[in-house]
Amino acid sequence: MKKRHKKALARIGSAALLLIVLHFLPVEGWLRFALYLVPYLVVGYGVLRKAALGVVNRQPFDENLLMAIATVGAMILGEYPEGVAVMLFYQIGQLFEDYAVGKSRRNISDLMDIRPDYANLETADGIAQVAPETVAVGSTIVVKPGERVPLDGTVLEGVSTLNMAALTGESAPRDVAPGDAIISGSVNLTGVLRLRADKAYDDSTVARILELVENASMKKARTEHFITKFARWYTPAVCIAALALAILPPVVRLGMGLPANWGGWVYRALTFLVISCPCAMVISIPLSFFGGIGGASARGILIKGSSYLELLAKTDRVVFDKTGTLTRGSFEVTGVFPEAGVTETELLQLAAAAERYSDHPVSRSLQQAAGPLPEAMTAADAQELSGRGVIAVVDGKRVAAGNLALMRELGLEPQGDSAAGTLVHVAREGQYLGRIEIADRPKPGAAGAVAALRHCGVSRVVMLTGDRAQAAEAAARELGITEVRSELLPADKVAELDRLLAEGESGRSLAFVGDGINDAPVLARADVGVAMGAIGSDAAIEAADVVLMDDDPEKLALAMRISRKTMRIVWQNIVFALAVKAVCLALGALGIAGMWMAIFADVGVMVLCVLNATRALVVKNL
């Protein structure tokens, strides 16, 4: 507990004690007033001072003023216990609020516990433990098992497994070996690693993520702005209404020849002021957003501001970029179709051998599928024919591997067609040997992700791609996507997105999901730009509104569920607080509810709203 909490608690405790004692003390008149003034000032001094400061600064209308007028009024009317009690409970509410906010803040920083405490720097005289901030780029650092990687770097020596759960929310470990780039914030599990620091601490992934989460609460949502504005008009309005309630009925009564009953009506007006305090909403709404953003970041979803959380909750159209988002973004061999008399292995090996020296993605996938090649399969005189394929001499014979155009040049007319991928035809000495299908496969969770989005109420899922129509259609069918726009140039993607944006209903938003690398303009244009698998990519983190740390497309649906839950909590609190206030205001104006009930309603609603708001942080089972 902080010092200021202790102080507040001491004041509340002593005032409460005095109030109880005074209740049993049979004193009357001025002495009674003077005695009650003691607990009143002990507990209410801060509020009275702030209210006075507000008046001096000509910004008087806040809850301090409401409470000050109400309690001073009660004291003047001679309702001393009420005056003290209202102040007392108001302060209890404030203390609770302060405590709850501090608690959520700590919870979130625990969830985001990725900050490294130290780095083991290799120096001339052995290893020194230093602050990560002080390590220069290019230095060598050592990370032992169980330690957190302090800076982004490249492995120089050692083999190990990394746990990236704190960054991505996924617990599957990742193996690393010399040459691999690794990111700060992950935990080294098994072996000792020597790293070269590639980035200073401030530019490292950890620092950037922490910065991002912290800044998120600065971008306020429309609902938050609405409440701030609402509070600005609401408080003066309530004060005027209270004034009217205090003056008009007695005047009317006088006019009708009845006794005015000033005291009674002023008391009602003061009750009215206590009830109208807007604290419950003012605090619980930002607290909900804060919780939602914090909870999401613990699951590897960085939402860059409350406003995006709000938009995400209203998303009904999701546009995916295909490559690298729904598909793996790398080619792999998906089929081998040799002609009669040729084996699958032979065909693959020949193609791989011919393509050996090409660094085209197609070649890489062939090498991977063929595995280590036999001695005899060494290619010589390799000739890359751009856009068509390769011709090389393998085992003394001319082997051609490439597309249909290349085969036609050789006077061959191969059969076969691939819906999903690209075909590599192989010929040797003018004889056609067969074809190999290469495709960019959908990610394992992609179809499930599309289904989960539909389940969340997304009515349109659209796939944009620069790919051929046939390949795009095939992938879309497999994923359960019905709307596909294919063969798009980057500029076409922007135009297509604009069209989709224009087609939406107002009050609904569109999310675009990309890998964040070459789709920055589209990301920026969408209502919510989502970058996937963005960990380690500064450009993607910069361009997107929502960052999915790993490349699991299912995280988008999770982000939507978290957003929806948060917005549900926000609206529950708004409706609940306003409803209780409205009922109590009516009861207060009619003289049914007194000041005791008013303060209980006020603090009670606030406590319930704050407790409800802290639910936003719980995203485990969403």
Next chain:
Amino acid sequence: MQKKYGIEVDCANCAAAVERKLAELDGLESVTISYMAQKMVVTYADGVDERTMLREMRKVARRIEPDFEIEG
């Protein structure tokens, strides 16, 4: 130039009121206060001395909320 400061403020409304008042200061392009994060982000206008401005901001903030602290 944009700078971030840790702050100490104990009520959401005060934070909003301070934010409003600070935004009126000459020499600041924008001020955002997050009560939740207990952070303040300030964009200074060109050629403004940070230390002088910081002193000014503290003065204004304390007039509204005596417990308002700006660290740094």
